[in-house]
Amino acid sequence: MSQSTCTINKCKRISSALCHCCNQDICLLHLKEHYDKIILQLNPLTDEINTIDNRLITIDIKELIIEYCKQLEQWQLQQIIINKIDKQKNEINLIKKEIYQFNENLNTIEHTSFKINIQPLLINDNLIEIEEKSDLHSILSLPFKTIDFSEIKSLIIATNDQYLLIHQNLYLYLIDYDFKIIKKLPWHLERIKDICWSSTFHRFILTTENYGICFVYENTISLYNANCFKQEKFHSCTCSNTSLFLTVDDYGSSIMEYHLLPLIELIKQWKSPYTCTKDEYMDSIRYNNEKFSLIIQKFPEKILKIELRSIKTLDRLWSIQLDMDLKPYQYGKIKETYHYNPRPYNATLFRDNILAILTESGINFHKL
Known part of the structure; x- marks a missing residue:
């Protein structure tokens, strides 16, 4: 086996070690010298590494x-x-x-000429109509339709979107928009105090003298003696979309509100003096657009009050007082009066533009 010589400075001595860093054979004499030389190269690198480490620590x-x-x-x-x-x-x-x-289009228009042929304007005088202002005399002076009845039993009439209902002799009559009697229902329950239409039940609701509440529509008449109705005698009635309102037949009249669905039940009651005083009697109640119209009689002064009330709070929004000759007593002002003949008992709107007036001899219809 051959032996290699030292590679440092052309040394002739036999090598004793192999430097793995530079892959050189080195004798014992030059081994320390070679090691010191490598250390000298490593020291600056160590310093740089320490410097970098210190910088990293500070970050x-x-x-x-x-x-x-x-x-x-x-x-x-x-x-x-x-x-x-x-x-x-x-x-x-x-x-x-x-x-x-x-701008391009505008330039084109500016440089375009038009030929216009103008024809004379012809006005047809028949196309122009001036409507005269209506007053009570022009509306009520002459009815355009009359239905004669004798022996009117109840001084009440009521309407819905199809019919007018009236009580005459021993029958209830339903009259359509063509002013024809389309149904005649037998009635044996004495005088009717008031009638209103319920769109929720699709029935007329009647308050009667001795038989409480009745429902009527076309072929049916039914008594409704629910427990919530048995404790009071009612006089006037009116309906909203959700409730039935009844006035108690007594001085110092109360107003009872009944929820209609799913069951008829009492939900609110207004009493005197919020409704009227103890010497006053509520003769009529009507509902429209979240308001009540009330007709109240006061005894013994023989004064009639017409009031507009809030349905939520019963606060008075408007009021007029009349004596029994319909002369203003205080508060409100009458703008116009008309002496109607024969004597009117009741009135209601039939459709949107017809006023139906119940008299002692029948029903007169006037166009509004």
């Missing part, structure tokens, strides 16, 4: 992350602004293009 990673996040957000914001600017530039260019096109 705050959290702050660095926060700073880079801020830079990233700023970049994103800048990018959004750039995108908006680009979009606005595109919109401006589009507007410029439309303005340019508009």
Whole structure:
């Protein structure tokens, strides 16, 4: 086996070691010298490594992350602004293009000539109609239709969107919009105090002298003696979409509100003096557009009051007082009066433009 010689400075000695760093054969004499030389090369690297390590120790990673996040957000914001600017530039260019096109069209119009043939305007005098202002005299002076009845039993009439209902002799009559009697129902329950229409039940509701509440529609008449009705005698009635309102037949009249569905039940009661005083009697109640109209008689002064009340609070919104000759007593003012003949007992709207007036001899119909 051959032996290699030392490679340092052309030394002739037999090598004793192999430097793994530089892959050189070295004798014992030059081994330390070679080692010292390598150490001298490593020391600067060690110093640099220590310097880098110290720098790394001083770096705050959290702050660095926060700073880079801020830079990233700023970049994103800048990018959004750039995108908006680009979009606005595109919109401006589009507007410029439309303005340019508009100017081109305008120039074309300005240099275009038109030939206009004008014909004389012919006015047909029959197409112009001046409607005279209606007053009570023009409305009530002459009915356009009359239905004669004798022996009117109840001074009440009522309507719905199809029929007019009246009580005469021993029958209830349903009259349609053609003023024809389309149904005649037998009636044996004495005088009817009031009638109102319930769109919820699709029935007429009647208050009677001795038999409580009745429902009537076309072929049916039914008594409704629910427990909630048995404790009171009622006089006047009216309905909203959800409730039935009844006045108690007594001085200092109360107003009872009954919810209609799913079952008829009492939900509210207004009593004297909120309704009327103890010497007053509520003769009529009507509902429309979240308001009550009330007719109240006062005894013994023989004064009649007509009032408009809020349905929620029963607060008085408007009032007029009359004596029994229908002269203003106080508060309100009568704008116009008309002496109707024969004597009227009751009135109601039939459809939207017809006033039906019940008299001692029948029903008169007037166009509004």
